[in-house]
Amino acid sequence: MSKPIIIIGAGMVGISTAIWLQRSGHRVILMDRGNPGMGASYGNAGLIAQWAVVPVNTPSLWKDAPKYLLNPNSPLFLKWTHLPKMLPWIAKFMSNANEVDAQRMVDNLIPILTDAVDQHKSLVRGTPLEHWISNSKFSYAYNTLKDFKKDAYSWDQKARAGFIPTVLTGAQVSEAEPILGPSTQCLAVLEGQGHITNPAQYITELTYHFVSKGGQFIEAEVQDFTKTNGKITSIQTTQGPFECTHAVITAGIWSKDLMRKLGLKIPLETERGYHVIYENPSQMPRNPMMMTAGKFGVNPMDMGLRCAGTVELGDHHAGPSKQPIKLLKRYAAQAFPTLKYSSTKEWLGFRPSTPDSVPLIGEIGTSGIYTGFGHQHVGLTAGPKTGRLLAQMIDGTPPNIDMQPYAPERYLR
Numbered sequence: 462m463s464k465p466i467i468i469i470g471a472g473m474v475g476i477s478t479a480i481w482l483q484r485s486g487h488r489v490i491l492m493d494r495g496n497p498g499m500g501a502s503y504g505n506a507g508l509i510a511q512w513a514v515v516p517v518n519t520p521s522l523w524k525d526a527p528k529y530l531l532n533p534n535s536p537l538f539l540k541w542t543h544l545p546k547m548l549p550w551i552a553k554f555m556s557n558a559n560e561v562d563a564q565r566m567v568d569n570l571i572p573i574l575t576d577a578v579d580q581h582k583s584l585v586r587g588t589p590l591e592h593w594i595s596n597s598k599f600s601y602a603y604n605t606l607k608d609f610k611k612d613a614y615s616w617d618q619k620a621r622a623g624f625i626p627t628v629l630t631g632a633q634v635s636e637a638e639p640i641l642g643p644s645t646q647c648l649a650v651l652e653g654q655g656h657i658t659n660p661a662q663y664i665t666e667l668t669y670h671f672v673s674k675g676g677q678f679i680e681a682e683v684q685d686f687t688k689t690n691g692k693i694t695s696i697q698t699t700q701g702p703f704e705c706t707h708a709v710i711t712a713g714i715w716s717k718d719l720m721r722k723l724g725l726k727i728p729l730e731t732e733r734g735y736h737v738i739y740e741n742p743s744q745m746p747r748n749p750m751m752m753t754a755g756k757f758g759v760n761p762m763d764m765g766l767r768c769a770g771t772v773e774l775g776d777h778h779a780g781p782s783k784q785p786i787k788l789l790k791r792y793a794a795q796a797f798p799t800l801k802y803s804s805t806k807e808w809l810g811f812r813p814s815t816p817d818s819v820p821l822i823g824e825i826g827t828s829g830i831y832t833g834f835g836h837q838h839v840g841l842t843a844g845p846k847t848g849r850l851l852a853q854m855i856d857g858t859p860p861n862i863d864m865q866p867y868a869p870e871r872y873l874r
């Protein structure tokens with residue numbers, strides 16, 4: 462039997478990579494130390510956020526970050542105990558928050574995001590999983606029209622990528638989304654978008670599909686890599702060694718630890734995020750929205766109404782903090798004043814973020830080891846395209862976009 466390609470990490474990026482490689486005829490093993498879809502991909506907002514081309518580190522962050530960090534009502538938090546460790550990353554992240562670099566980051570996010578609904582549809586086409594991609598509108602919800610106008614930088618960038626909203630105000634808002642209370646007076650609505658109603662189940666079923674087509678899923682923790690003459694020949698795992706022709710690191714925030722095993726120090730940190738699920742809700746939004754006041758996405762999901770967002774700079778070993786959850790609940794109560802529900806469930810997840818908000822997609826030198834991580838707030842969205850690009854690169858088929866901006870080399874040292 463031919464040696465396989467091993468994909469390390471079965472989140473949205475890993476399963477997409479496994480499926481695209483399988484489709485181009487490779488023998489593929491997908492490995493995860495747990496069940497598929499239990500990392501950041503588990504509890505995200507489920508938005509196919511093809512419009513999310515503007516990173517967090519835009520020029521206004523210099524003005525906003527200090528204000529946010531000192532304001533207990535703001536959706537940006539910092540685990541102060543982690544600050545000394547995180548300082549070098551924060552310095553790099555902030556150094557990109559200028560006009561020129563922000564434009565470069567937007568330009569680099571556009572090719573991997575803006576056709577994401579089609580990319581998800583291509584991933585599931587011809588499988589029994591097509592129902593997972595829900596067609597929807599998507600709205601940014603603002604307290605006032607003035608708040609929408611203040612967001613002009615972001616909307617100008619989105620317009621460059623082809624996303625131009627219809628703006629609703631006053632009574633039009635509650636007609637469009639009856640769940641919204643009077644605190645929301647403006648909706649910027651994008652037509653032709655999409656969302657997922659249960660990201661973890663979506664990934665689980667994609668994995669079943671991959672296995673049903675002859676792929677192998679193995680539950681094992683990858684511990685190290687063996688190279689011969691600079692090329693990957695096997696990986697070491699808790700289930701013993703596995704020979705391979707190529708390995709792809711799609712382990713989200715934990716990719717940082719695996720890169721260390723290769724002697725490489727990548728500036729990857731986590732923007733911790735939270736969700737609250739309102740179970741058995743009395744109302745649901747008709748379509749997903751971004752609540753701009755609290756910076757969280759809302760999505761009518763299978764298991765209830767999910768509100769997911771906030772950014773807490775910190776590390777991925779510490780448990781959840783209370784403040785971000787409280788904040789999410791407070792803003793949700795304000796936005797949906799008549800919502801009733803039976804109970805809530807909370808979750809903390811780790812967005813894997815690079816200082817330039819652009820993922821690392823490509824081969825490490827000529828080692829046969831590829832990276833597919835660092836998708837910050839948009840990994841569910843960009844997973845299928847990333848998987849397709851990686852499969853093309855491994856096949857030696859040049860992708861139809863310039864891969865240089867995503868090359869892992871920019872961070873290798």
Ligand SMILES: Cc1cc2nc3c(=O)[nH]c(=O)nc-3n(C[C@H](O)[C@H](O)[C@H](O)COP(=O)(O)OP(=O)(O)OC[C@H]3O[C@@H](n4cnc5c(N)ncnc54)[C@H](O)[C@@H]3O)c2cc1C
Binds near residue numbers: 469505711839842
């Ligand atoms: C609150 C919140 C809301 C979000 N909302 C959205 C959204 O609406 N839309 C969007 O596009 N994105 C969203 N995101 C971001 C998105 O969830 C992430 O970018 C994405 O899930 C990252 O996927 P991944 O496959 O890279 O990593 P993960 O999903 O984290 O998967 C990594 C996998 O690697 C495995 N692993 C790690 N180490 C090893 C090892 N040594 N051996 C074997 N396996 C290993 C882990 O078990 C895990 O399953 C959100 C994130 C958060 C936190």
